[in-house]
Amino acid sequence: MRGDAVKALFRDIHKTLSNPRLSWNLFRQVPHTLRGNEFTRRVAFRGDESSCTRHDGEVSSGEVSSGEVSNPLEAFFDSHTEGRGIWKWGHYFDIYHRHFSKFIGREVHVLEVGVYSGGSLEMWKHYFGKDCHVYGVDIEEACKVYENDWAKILIGDQADRELWKRIKTDNPRIDILIDDGGHRPEQQIVTLEEMLPHLHPGGVYLCEDVEGDLHQFSSYVQGIAACLNHLGDNPTEDSDASQFQATVHSIHLYPFVVVIEKTEAPVTQFLDKKRGTEWRPFRIYDE
Numbered sequence: 001m002r003g004d005a006v007k008a009l010f011r012d013i014h015k016t017l018s019n020p021r022l023s024w025n026l027f028r029q030v031p032h033t034l035r036g037n038e039f040t041r042r043v044a045f046r047g048d049e050s051s052c053t054r055h056d057g058e059v060s061s062g063e064v065s066s067g068e069v070s071n072p073l074e075a076f077f078d079s080h081t082e083g084r085g086i087w088k089w090g091h092y093f094d095i096y097h098r099h100f101s102k103f104i105g106r107e108v109h110v111l112e113v114g115v116y117s118g119g120s121l122e123m124w125k126h127y128f129g130k131d132c133h134v135y136g137v138d139i140e141e142a143c144k145v146y147e148n149d150w151a152k153i154l155i156g157d158q159a160d161r162e163l164w165k166r167i168k169t170d171n172p173r174i175d176i177l178i179d180d181g182g183h184r185p186e187q188q189i190v191t192l193e194e195m196l197p198h199l200h201p202g203g204v205y206l207c208e209d210v211e212g213d214l215h216q217f218s219s220y221v222q223g224i225a226a227c228l229n230h231l232g233d234n235p236t237e238d239s240d241a242s243q244f245q246a247t248v249h250s251i252h253l254y255p256f257v258v259v260i261e262k263t264e265a266p267v268t269q270f271l272d273k274k275r276g277t278e279w280r281p282f283r284i285y286d287e
Contacts, residue, residue: 071097076123084146085117092208095254099204099261103128103175109200111135111167111174113158113181113191118146120180125150135171137163137181159187164194175200179207185216192220192260197247202264211256221258225251239270 074093077086108131110124115138125132134151136143137158147153156163158181177195179188188207196205210218224244228251232239246266252259 084119086119107131112178115143188217205260
């Protein structure tokens with residue numbers, strides 16, 4: 001796998017260098033990327049010391065509001081003391097609920113890469129309700145044992161683009177994709193490239209376990225995120241949306257997690273609006 005990763009790296013470098021404008025823009029960003037990385041290491045960030053949140057998602061000090069509703073995913077997990085295993089970082093449940101709650105009670109098609117012990121398939125079905133259709137993708141043939149009338153198990157390597165072509169043909173609608181599979185950057189990149197365009201409008205892509213300061217998939221996502229800021233040639237006028245901006249609503253980064261939400265309907269243009277009659281009490285000399 002290491003040899004394949006090195007080959008992929010040199011292939012990407014070759015592609016970049018063959019496009020002078022692209023390579024210049026990318027290399028120009030390197031100092032800023034390094035500067036931002038260094039900033040996070042040398043600056044002490046202050047927080048509210050009255051409440052300390054543990055990495056398992058629990059609040060270790062401070063009071064919880066009496067009106068706060070518990071997270072149904074976390075409640076299911078905490079009560080799941082027997083049966084098929086579920087293995088998650090504790091803070092994932094708040095992320096899930098923030099981005100997935102809009103699908104509760106609706107017809108929703110959920111695909112999770114990485115079936116493992118099968119417990120999370122039950123968790124998604126319980127969370128979304130009777131109209132939830134679950135698809136599990138795993139490289140282990142034995143995971144077929146978890147297939148039933150509401151869960152379909154698909155066997156294959158997530159780094160294999162042919163697998164995703166078959167999945168897209170057989171399953172034209174996917175609303176949520178959760179990548180908890182092999183966790184290797186190339187696997188994550190292939191899965192994103194093949195399935196993000198396929199997700200239904202308003203769909204959510206979530207990749208778990210993006211762990212490490214210099215994770216290659218994290219760097220890949222930074223490149224994607226930069227494209228959300230595309231602006232037309234004239235910055236003083238309305239800007240036509242790029243193909244990417246037309247279908248991608250937002251990108252969210254959390255500890256170990258990347259979330260990409262798609263637009264409910266295609267965006268064609270970003271409007272640069274103004275209101276008011278009084279603007280500035282000073283002169284702009286280049287006007």
